[in-house]
Amino acid sequence: MTVESGKTSKQIRVAPFVVILIFVIMGIFGIMTGEVSRVLEQAVQVCLSCIGIG
Amino acid sequence: MEIVRKWIQAIMALLVNGSWSFPFTRTIYQGPLKVVCSPGLNCYSCPAATTYCPIGSLQQLMAGIRIALENGQNFFGFYVVGTMGVLGGAFGRLICGWACPFGLIQELLYKIPSKKFSIPQKLNYLKYGFLLFFVILLPLLVVDDFGYGELWFCKYVCPAGTLEAGLPMLMLQPALSQTIGIVFFNKLTILVGFIIWSILASRPFCRTACPLGAFYALFKKLKLVKLRLIEENCTKCEECHSVCPMGVKFNESPEDAECISCLKCMDKACKFNAISLEIAGLPVGRNGRIRSNPATKQSNAAV
Numbered sequence: 001m002t003v004e005s006g007k008t009s010k011q012i013r014v015a016p017f018v019v020i021l022i023f024v025i026m027g028i029f030g031i032m033t034g035e036v037s038r039v040l041e042q043a044v045q046v047c048l049s050c051i052g053i054g
Numbered sequence: 055m056e057i058v059r060k061w062i063q064a065i066m067a068l069l070v071n072g073s074w075s076f077p078f079t080r081t082i083y084q085g086p087l088k089v090v091c092s093p094g095l096n097c098y099s100c101p102a103a104t105t106y107c108p109i110g111s112l113q114q115l116m117a118g119i120r121i122a123l124e125n126g127q128n129f130f131g132f133y134v135v136g137t138m139g140v141l142g143g144a145f146g147r148l149i150c151g152w153a154c155p156f157g158l159i160q161e162l163l164y165k166i167p168s169k170k171f172s173i174p175q176k177l178n179y180l181k182y183g184f185l186l187f188f189v190i191l192l193p194l195l196v197v198d199d200f201g202y203g204e205l206w207f208c209k210y211v212c213p214a215g216t217l218e219a220g221l222p223m224l225m226l227q228p229a230l231s232q233t234i235g236i237v238f239f240n241k242l243t244i245l246v247g248f249i250i251w252s253i254l255a256s257r258p259f260c261r262t263a264c265p266l267g268a269f270y271a272l273f274k275k276l277k278l279v280k281l282r283l284i285e286e287n288c289t290k291c292e293e294c295h296s297v298c299p300m301g302v303k304f305n306e307s308p309e310d311a312e313c314i315s316c317l318k319c320m321d322k323a324c325k326f327n328a329i330s331l332e333i334a335g336l337p338v339g340r341n342g343r344i345r346s347n348p349a350t351k352q353s354n355a356a357v
Contacts, residue, residue: 016278027136044084
């Protein structure tokens with residue numbers, strides 16, 4: 001896709017949108033497999049050994 | 055622009071560390087916002103943290119992948135990597151420059167007057183090793199008898215975790231001091247080392263050790279928002295070299311993996327509109343047009 005801007009014509013880069021879409025799909029797949037609850041479960045606990053204590 | 059960036063850095067640091075009930079609860083925030091990904095490196099065991107750290111979560115998922123599969127749970131890290139990828143695809147390392155609390159801390163430390171040193175370019179590659187080995191492979195492959203791995207980066211390296219979580223938790227729960235040992239003192243040494251290094255050199259952790267920065271750097275060519283060099287306007291005066299906090303020589307490598315899009319080169323250094331911000335290839339703001347100024351053409355010819 002080309003857009004006129006100032007003195008030069010600019011090409012809209014499609015690649016970033018493709019990349020973002022791929023990761024959105026990946027994220028949705030993660031949500032569907034229930035990974036969100038696992039992330040929450042981990043994030044609400046203090047993992048002392050993870051921060052070098054205990 | 056630099057003042058705007060500093061404000062945004064401060065606001066982002068407060069947003070991802072927005073739970074201030076810890077002096078009373080003496081523990082971390084445990085609400086539902088913890089399903090939201092922190093764009094920058096911010097330990098989720100920090101008492102004030104309201105979001106999850108993508109690097110910590112990814113290691114947790116890698117370390118527990120065997121147990122999850124045994125229990126019929128397909129937790130491969132898709133949600134975490136998907137979120138990181140969306141952020142990386144949209145902004146790349148702009149996040150390091152605008153939204154990372156630990157980046158802000160390093161920038162403030164660098165303001166302390168002292169003799170300043172550069173960082174050898176070769177050390178930049180270390181962070182990819184941390185991402186590959188300490189965040190992915192070691193937690194995935196080195197497991198105990200029960201099949202659990204360890205969070206190698208969090209446990210043995212992360213100075214942000216020591217500063218934001220380890221030390222505050224020791225203050226909130228003094229009894230924990232009886233359980234600290236060599237691992238904690240090793241991490242404390244790493245933290246002190248990076249603090250001293252941050253006074254002497256610009257953003258050493260971001261440049262040499264941050265696995266999240268390494269992940270975002272993978273999007274250097276594909277990110278939506280990026281800086282662009284307008285070669286027709288560039289006089290090769292190299293002013294952009296001197297202001298870059300990441301040691302990028304922008305006019306020589308405009309798609310450098312280290313560029314955090316702090317805009318200093320565009321805003322402070324370049325007088326010839328040779329650097330512009332673009333979104334998906336389209337210039338934003340007044341920069342981005344080819345100059346017809348004869349002075350620029352003469353400078354170009356002279357160089």
